[in-house]
Amino acid sequence: MGSKFPPVDMPIDAKVKTRLTEQDILADPLLNKGTAFTEEERAELGLHGLLPPNVMTLEEQVSRRMEALRGLPTDFDRYVMLRELQDSNETLYYAVITQHIEEMLPVIYTPTVGAGCQRFSHIYRKPRGLFLSYPHKGLIRKILANPRFDNIEAIVVTDGERILGLGDQGAGGMGIPIGKMALYTACGGLHPATTLPITLDVGTDNQELLADPLYIGWRHARIRGAEYDEFIDEFVSAVKERWPHVLLQWEDFAKNNASRLLEKYRDTLCTFNDDVQGTAAVASGTLLAAINVTGVPVTEQRVVILGGGSAGCGIASLIQNIMVEAGLSAEEAASRFYVVGRAGLMIEGKTDLAKLEPFQRRYVQKATAIEGWDKENDQPSMMDVIKNAKPTVLIGVSGQAGSFTEAMVREMAKHVARPVIFPLSNPTANSEARPADLMAWTEGRVIIGTGSPFPPIERNGRAFKVDQTNNSYIFPGVGAAALALKIPRITDRLFMAAAKSLAELSPARADAEANLLPPVCKLRDVARAVAIGVGKQAIADGQIAPISDAEMAAKIDAKMWEPVYPHVFLAK
Known part of the structure; x- marks a missing residue:
């Protein structure tokens, strides 16, 4: 939360002046360097004896x-x-x-x-x-x-x-x-x-x-x-x-x-909800990357979402916007989403609309959509939806561990060559399915993204790292762009740009056998690319004045702090 007492200069530059006492310097997490204080600093700041002698x-x-x-x-x-x-x-x-x-x-x-x-x-x-x-x-x-x-x-x-x-x-x-x-x-x-x-x-x-x-x-x-x-x-x-x-x-x-x-x-003000928009962007970006593997256009996706809360409907909203941009009408795009809550599919005549939030009502299926369905109950269950809608994508944000059952996954895999399944609930214990099970139930054809990290799975006889569809691929870059470029509002269009920027970084673009997402060790590079994509969209939308790509990159790079120690000295 910052220093106990604010230093004279912000500790962002290579040199920092302070009026703090010896003990306060060591107690300040932004100024403390521990054994890395140099001999010069120790002498000036009165730290000799308070630290072991070896400078590290x-x-x-x-x-x-x-x-x-x-x-x-x-x-x-x-x-x-x-x-x-x-x-x-x-x-x-x-x-x-x-x-x-x-x-x-x-x-x-x-x-x-x-x-x-x-x-x-x-x-x-x-x-x-x-x-x-x-x-x-x-x-x-x-x-x-x-x-x-x-x-x-x-x-x-x-x-x-x-x-x-x-x-x-x-x-x-x-x-x-x-x-x-x-x-x-x-x-x-x-x-x-x-x-x-x-x-x-x-x-x-x-x-x-x-x-x-x-x-x-x-x-x-x-x-x-x-x-x-x-x-x-x-x-x-x-x-x-x-x-x-x-x-x-x-x-x-x-x-x-x-x-x-x-x-x-x-x-x-400049604000967003990461559970609604960040989750939507990373799920959308990962789906766009998966399309490089499946070959099924975004306009032909059929998406089942287990969990009808703000996260699930946020994902549906952003993917719907991408579908509309690709040529579908808003109504056509919305009809391709099947949102399943505790009581089953959100459907006209069975779901109490008065109990739904406005963002949920957009994804209530019309009663005509299930005419002729083979189903066990008047309000279709998750299995009923999978049998009849034959989804290409299955997304879980329910928080219910194991809710993607073997029977559901095998049913989905009957109708889709490369089923895309994202069990996104966190933490790991709440995941809708385990990647190793999904691989077994689909004979290795599944494309997986998880919310939490899982151990590598075996694919084609060798270990394969599971893509962690984590919001950390999105929000750091969105935030960096907003601050570096002084973007006044964070809109859904900016999150669509972030999703597309992430998809463009997918290793699967060049190799269908590769991962959908860049490795976690590249998250700083991902944030930079996402920030640039968001910045370009902000210019296109008229939120900020046009600048060159080089100037934009320079502003974003200048905002990215590296964890290195400054030289600390006393203010006179």
């Missing part, structure tokens, strides 16, 4: 940390160690995760961050980010006015109600904004001093948390209705007033709030 390089420190991390028994232990490192030495923390992003991504984010949220109160050590609690309503402007937040450019905010597939985690949901901000820096290059994770603590309905004597949040049932909306409005108004050009990302709000809040505020 950043690379040596990274090696030591990696040795310690790899020696721990579980990823959760590694998660805790990395969080403590982040709170003591941010440059070293980001050097570790950027140099070893493929190894560290499952630790700092999905799936391990889920356990981090569930046990957040028990591993809490130091303040990071802001907890804006409902009892402090009326004080938000005063809290945000603190000078330590003067340099903030990007915010990720949650209310903790729908954390991954784990449900209400209350104040423990802070693990998600902390993790997403870390990925903004590691992948998108945002300087950590400019990022701020925020949790809006409006209570929790999780009885286990309320009964936990160590729970750190506000012990109260969730505030809802007008009180909730007034609190959110105070927050957004205060943010806009404090930082008129800030990037605000909504994260893990429940479906009845996620799309509603996005629609309410999307034209108020």
